[in-house]
Amino acid sequence: MTRPxxxxxxxxxxxxxxxxxxxxxxxxxxxxxxxxSRLIGEALSTTQxxxxxxxxxxxxxxxxxxxxxxxxxxxxxxxxxxKDGLDNVRAEKVMVPHxxxxxxxxxxxxxxxxxxxxxxxxNSVGTPPEGIKAEAVVVSSFxxxxxxxxxxxxxxxxxxVPFTNYGxxxxxxxxxxxxxxxxxxxxxxxxxxxxxxxxTPHTGALTYADNAPRIPAAAITNEDADRLQRLQNRGVxxxxxxxxxxxxxxxxxxxxxxxxxxxREHPEEVIVVGGHLDSWDVGTGATDDGGGSIAAxxxxxxxxxxxxxxxxxxxxxxxxxxxxxxxxGAGYRDQHKAxxxxxxxxxxxxxxxxxxxxxxxxxxxAARALVKDISSLLAGIDAAAIGSAGGGADIGPSVESGKIxxxxxxxxSSLYFTIHHTMADTIERIEPxxxxxxxxxxxxxxxxxxxxxxRLPR
Amino acid sequence: MTRPxxxxxxxxxxxxxxxxxxxxxxxxxxxxxxxxSRLIGEALSTTQxxxxxxxxxxxxxxxxxxxxxxxxxxxxxxxxxxKDGLDNVRAEKVMVPHxxxxxxxxxxxxxxxxxxxxxxxxNSVGTPPEGIKAEAVVVSSFxxxxxxxxxxxxxxxxxxVPFTNYGxxxxxxxxxxxxxxxxxxxxxxxxxxxxxxxxTPHTGALTYADNAPRIPAAAITNEDADRLQRLQNRGVxxxxxxxxxxxxxxxxxxxxxxxxxxxREHPEEVIVVGGHLDSWDVGTGATDDGGGSIAAxxxxxxxxxxxxxxxxxxxxxxxxxxxxxxxxGAGYRDQHKAxxxxxxxxxxxxxxxxxxxxxxxxxxxAARALVKDISSLLAGIDAAAIGSAGGGADIGPSVESGKIxxxxxxxxSSLYFTIHHTMADTIERIEPxxxxxxxxxxxxxxxxxxxxxxRLPR
Numbered sequence: 001m002t003r004p005x006x007x008x009x010x011x012x013x014x015x016x017x018x019x020x021x022x023x024x025x026x027x028x029x030x031x032x033x034x035x036x037s038r039l040i041g042e043a044l045s046t047t048q049x050x051x052x053x054x055x056x057x058x059x060x061x062x063x064x065x066x067x068x069x070x071x072x073x074x075x076x077x078x079x080x081x082x083k084d085g086l087d088n089v090r091a092e093k094v095m096v097p098h099x100x101x102x103x104x105x106x107x108x109x110x111x112x113x114x115x116x117x118x119x120x121x122x123n124s125v126g127t128p129p130e131g132i133k134a135e136a137v138v139v140s141s142f143x144x145x146x147x148x149x150x151x152x153x154x155x156x157x158x159x160x161v162p163f164t165n166y167g168x169x170x171x172x173x174x175x176x177x178x179x180x181x182x183x184x185x186x187x188x189x190x191x192x193x194x195x196x197x198x199x200t201p202h203t204g205a206l207t208y209a210d211n212a213p214r215i216p217a218a219a220i221t222n223e224d225a226d227r228l229q230r231l232q233n234r235g236v237x238x239x240x241x242x243x244x245x246x247x248x249x250x251x252x253x254x255x256x257x258x259x260x261x262x263x264r265e266h267p268e269e270v271i272v273v274g275g276h277l278d279s280w281d282v283g284t285g286a287t288d289d290g291g292g293s294i295a296a297x298x299x300x301x302x303x304x305x306x307x308x309x310x311x312x313x314x315x316x317x318x319x320x321x322x323x324x325x326x327x328x329g330a331g332y333r334d335q336h337k338a339x340x341x342x343x344x345x346x347x348x349x350x351x352x353x354x355x356x357x358x359x360x361x362x363x364x365x366a367a368r369a370l371v372k373d374i375s376s377l378l379a380g381i382d383a384a385a386i387g388s389a390g391g392g393a394d395i396g397p398s399v400e401s402g403k404i405x406x407x408x409x410x411x412x413s414s415l416y417f418t419i420h421h422t423m424a425d426t427i428e429r430i431e432p433x434x435x436x437x438x439x440x441x442x443x444x445x446x447x448x449x450x451x452x453x454x455r456l457p458r
Numbered sequence: 459m460t461r462p463x464x465x466x467x468x469x470x471x472x473x474x475x476x477x478x479x480x481x482x483x484x485x486x487x488x489x490x491x492x493x494x495s496r497l498i499g500e501a502l503s504t505t506q507x508x509x510x511x512x513x514x515x516x517x518x519x520x521x522x523x524x525x526x527x528x529x530x531x532x533x534x535x536x537x538x539x540x541k542d543g544l545d546n547v548r549a550e551k552v553m554v555p556h557x558x559x560x561x562x563x564x565x566x567x568x569x570x571x572x573x574x575x576x577x578x579x580x581n582s583v584g585t586p587p588e589g590i591k592a593e594a595v596v597v598s599s600f601x602x603x604x605x606x607x608x609x610x611x612x613x614x615x616x617x618x619v620p621f622t623n624y625g626x627x628x629x630x631x632x633x634x635x636x637x638x639x640x641x642x643x644x645x646x647x648x649x650x651x652x653x654x655x656x657x658t659p660h661t662g663a664l665t666y667a668d669n670a671p672r673i674p675a676a677a678i679t680n681e682d683a684d685r686l687q688r689l690q691n692r693g694v695x696x697x698x699x700x701x702x703x704x705x706x707x708x709x710x711x712x713x714x715x716x717x718x719x720x721x722r723e724h725p726e727e728v729i730v731v732g733g734h735l736d737s738w739d740v741g742t743g744a745t746d747d748g749g750g751s752i753a754a755x756x757x758x759x760x761x762x763x764x765x766x767x768x769x770x771x772x773x774x775x776x777x778x779x780x781x782x783x784x785x786x787g788a789g790y791r792d793q794h795k796a797x798x799x800x801x802x803x804x805x806x807x808x809x810x811x812x813x814x815x816x817x818x819x820x821x822x823x824a825a826r827a828l829v830k831d832i833s834s835l836l837a838g839i840d841a842a843a844i845g846s847a848g849g850g851a852d853i854g855p856s857v858e859s860g861k862i863x864x865x866x867x868x869x870x871s872s873l874y875f876t877i878h879h880t881m882a883d884t885i886e887r888i889e890p891x892x893x894x895x896x897x898x899x900x901x902x903x904x905x906x907x908x909x910x911x912x913r914l915p916r
Binding site for chain 2 (some may be wrong): 054055057058059060061112114117195198199200222223226227230231234236253283284394418419422423424426427428
């Protein structure tokens with residue numbers, strides 16, 4: 001164990017003072033104040049997590065399932081985790097869908113030609129090589145689409161639905177192509193599902209229904225959607241051409257990356273901390289979700305570095321293929337089915353590694369009371385909130401199958417949907433100090449749950 | 459003349475009250491309070507200027523010199539100005555350079571491949587069809603470049619100079635290619651000259667020196683420049699490929715668009731208000747400088763609508779080719795050489811039509827005292843500041859040749875260099891109420907200078 005520097009000691013002393021001043025939540029936590037102080041001090045006295053995330057995103061860039069970049073990133077993570085001295089480092093094979101974007105473009109042919117700034121939607125089919133050229137009709141809701149009915153046959157339907165919240169507007173991305181195709185539309189364009197940016201398109205997955213033709217679909221920017229809307233409102237006829245080489249290739253081999261701090265008393269009892277290493281094929285996937293992956297990894301590296309080996313196992317999982325298939329999450333559930341009864345808690349970090357506020361939690365009232373106690377150790381970094389629900393896409397299949405308590409890291413998400421699934425999802429959006437706090441919060445929470453005398457109750 | 463609505467009357471009454479409450483600057487202004495009130499009321503009681511700018515930018519998009527879009531926009535402006543009933547509407551022919559971008563891309567080949575988000579620089583030469591592939595070297599100043607000297611031979615030089623202010627950093631865009639080429643570099647990449655955006659590249663013109671080979675040059679995003687810098691700092695070798703079809707075609711015919719309110723007593727004495735109708739070939743040129751063009755045009759349309767015909771002529775000029783040649787400004791000077799002695803004031807609007815603050819002014823002390831008096835009429839819209847210097851690129855040649863007093867509209871420019879020369883320069887950046895205030899300020903200033911008893915002194 002490295003001798004702590006003076007600066008680090010001062011951080012620990014300062015944090016201990018803050019923690020000592022907070023109202024005592026429960027006596028059982030007393031033995032964990034020192035470990036929490038050391039984990040927080042270690043996380044907050046370097047920018048290592050940010051540097052590691054920069055190395056990941058600078059070197060490999062974006063990492064869509066099936067891409068060489070993701071394969072290389074997986075191999076790199078395994079190598080580096082071994083160098084970190086973590087336990088049982090391994091890549092657990094999963095087959096993943098392999099969608100490729102290819103070249104793509106959209107233009108307003110009349111009045112025009114004018115380039116429309118776009119990104120094809122993940123899983124979309126492509127167009128013929130010459131593209132699809134058709135009259136476009138702009139609608140602002142499914143109701144408007146349905147009112148037009150068969151009049152959209154042969155047209156390109158443009159959904160111009162302003163972003164309210166993700167759950168509400170993502171429906172148009174997920175199902176809009178098939179709903180338009182069922183009425184005879186030949187392609188679909190979507191106002192990007194995200195907050196206004198700088199003519200910034202947002203990609204993301206669509207799902208084709210079985211009962212409609214599969215038509216190509218792409219996101220355009222808020223600005224271009226509003227432009228089409230204004231032109232249509234002025235009575236101007238819109239001719240649009242969409243060209244996409246997008247196609248689905250045969251499934252490819254990929255892997256979840258796993259590393260552990262094996263428990264000293266109950267190695268079979270597991271707390272999972274995880275994010276997803278794959279990303280959309282734009283930007284560098286720093287926020288979605290390189291940051292979550294690195295934060296989970298760094299949390300257990302801190303334990304290793306500080307010589308903190310809890311009673312139970314803490315397992316970091318860097319899932320694959322969250323974005324367009326969720327095969328990593330499903331694969332983990334299937335490969336660890338026998339262990340799920342001994343999975344006590346799964347924590348997912350997939351909302352960005354911005355300034356942390358605490359955790360969302362889903363589980364029993366008894367378990368909630370305990371994690372609420374533990375969260376008091378994070379008051380000094382202002383990350384002690386425990387929200388009403390937690391979870392995550394990657395841990396979802398296991399949590400559901402094993403009835404496991406689940407958590408998500410809660411952060412200041414004000415920037416999240418500005419950069420979500422865009423080219424602007426890069427390391428610049430992440431502050432080193434915010435990421436360090438995220439790591440600290442995850443490390444303290446997972447360590448104490450793994451080490452406390454009692455099993456976190458189901 | 460249309461009968462003013464009740465709402466408009468209330469605006470006028472309210473503004474009159476504000477103006478009446480302000481300290482009286484000079485008695486000579488008293489006769490202009492009513493005209494100012496009517497101009498401001500008319501401007502601020504509709505969103506017509508914004509609607510007209512939306513029609514321009516939606517219909518024609520970006521408008522680079524030599525493009526069909528600019529030709530069409532010029533023809534549209536002439537038609538609409540005639541419909542507005544303006545005097546002496548005409549297009550004054552000017553030959554302009556005709557640079558075309560073509561397809562272009564840049565990628566980090568090693569480590570990679572990773573797309574670099576880029577825009578070729580205006581006036582740049584292209585690459586061979588297969589692109590230029592070479593090792594890249596990142597420098598953060600001309601000093602660093604010079605220190606490397608001939609070691610950059612055969613390399614692609616990447617200038618990673620953080621934006622401070624335009625004047626300081628634009629030097630790298632203007633002269634960086636030739637300075638690198640003089641040392642043997644084969645291409646140049648530039649950190650975009652602008653405030654950080656969302657992985658948003660900024661184009662703009664370069665100027666080749668005579669004593670160095672002409673090498674292709676492009677702007678990359680701040681994020682990509684920082685990524686290359688971090689990789690280089692880690693000792694990683696960088697191989698970059700740049701592909702650009704950019705080329706200069708023979709000069710093309712274009713025009714300045716001119717419209718007037720002819721003076722009732724001294725039609726030969728002229729106040730010019732103007733912006734430039736051309737734009738870079740990205741975005742829709744709403745801020746740079748569709749907004750300035752529309753504001754100048756709308757200012758004289760208000761006079762026409764309100765039946766305000768001043769003693770002298772107010773002339774709106776929508777210049778061509780500001781961005782990559784300044785042939786519009788030079789052409790105006792040459793074609794109006796004989797009239798320049800009777801040009802009393804030239805006002806340019808080319809800093810965006812954001813919330814106006816007043817005007818910058820360059821001219822004699824006597825003239826300054828008068829425009830300062832006039833500016834008090836704009837106190838009610840908080841646009842009464844008169845700054846220490848005014849001018850503009852398009853009016854520059856005439857101002858210099860004729861020793862003419864010059865003004866620029868001063869606005870809140872905090873957003874300007876976020877969107878300057880980017881795809882995000884669209885109508886969404888402009889608030890209708892801000893543009894209305896800009897129109898009001900220009901209308902009041904130009905009207906009173908044109909109508910006041912005395913000639914604005916040289």
